[in-house]
Amino acid sequence: MTETSRPGRHQGRRVVVTGAAGGIGAATARCFANEGATVLAVDIADSAALLDDISASGGTALALEADLSSTEAAQAVVDEAVGKLGGIDVLVHNAGAALPGRVEELSLEDLDAMWSLNVRAGLLLAQHVIAPMRAGGGGSILYTGAAAALHGQPMLAGYGASKAALHNVVASMxxxxxxxxxRVNAVAPGPTRTGMTARARQVFGGQGGDPMALLPLAHIIEPEEIAEGFSYLASSAARSITGHVLAIDCGITAGRFVPPPPR
Structure with missing residues (x-):
């Protein structure tokens, strides 16, 4: 259980978390389960270790392997949740792709991968989840956005553009x-201790120095901190919050400039 988890906060709720096998997704699934929810953990990878972890902590979770880049997957995820959980109270779409590179170096495959997972999958899941949420009297749809979508950052134009589009989806929906x-909201993480961030640090760190040192709060964010943001936004304490992007980013979007890599 994370330091800030609140047992019972989401008691009896049915929660779907995509990209749940590791990183932010796994931390989010554990957080909701620790707080009383039944969780459907969705990932293209095996989530057995996550389920064992949640079960050992006294929580309840199921797993579904699904490739959300497929247009049919969103319907399958919602059908599984409604069939196994009886409905959906919270959807956290965390699955995504981040492929850093200069604009001239980005392949069509890279761009398609980021847009299909980060934007299209998020919209398709929403299309299918609205009806069961409406039938249940409401719900909370949450997305993993990105601090890189809130300000310009070198090497992340493709990724940042896809997440900026997702932020607009949040406001419109x-x-x-x-x-x-x-209610529809997002959490925009800054550099978080995940495999995705580790790969990005190799790109930026290879230009000299540790990129974490450029952050106003010069430390890496833990996945549990992002999970707590999702838990709060889905809770009754946030009942008046919708259309909001919550930046958990060590102050990076407050205006600190990250210098571009040398040519």
Missing amino acids: ALEYARDEI
Whole structure:
């Protein structure tokens, strides 16, 4: 259990977390399970270790292997959740792709991978989850955004553009479904201790120095901190918050400039 987890905060809720096998997704699944929710952990990878961890902590979780880059996967995920959990109260779409590189170096495959997972999958999941949430009297749709979508950053134009589009989805959907009591928000992480960030640090660190030292709060963010942000936004304490992107980023979007890599 994380230091800030609140047992019972999400008691009885049915939660779907995508990209749940590791990193932010695994921390989020554990957080909701520790707080009383039943979790459907969705990932293209095996989530057995996560389920064992949640079970050992007294939580309840199921797993579904799904490739969310497929257009059919979103319907399958929602059908599985409704069939096994009886409905969906919270959707956390965390699955995504980050492929850093200069614009001239980005391949069409890289761009398609980022847009299909970061944006299209998020929209398709929302299309299918709205009806069961509406039938249940409302719900919370949450996305993993990115601090890189809130300010310019070298080597991340493709990734940042896809996450900026996702931030717009949050704002637009929040207005569309507010009267259905469906709230839509996002958490925008800064550099977090995940495999994705480790790969990015190799790109930036190879240009000289540790990129973490450029952050106002010069430390890496733990996945559990992002999970707590999702838990808060899905909770009754945030019942008046919708259309919001919560930056958990060590102050990077406050205006600190990250210098570009040398040519």
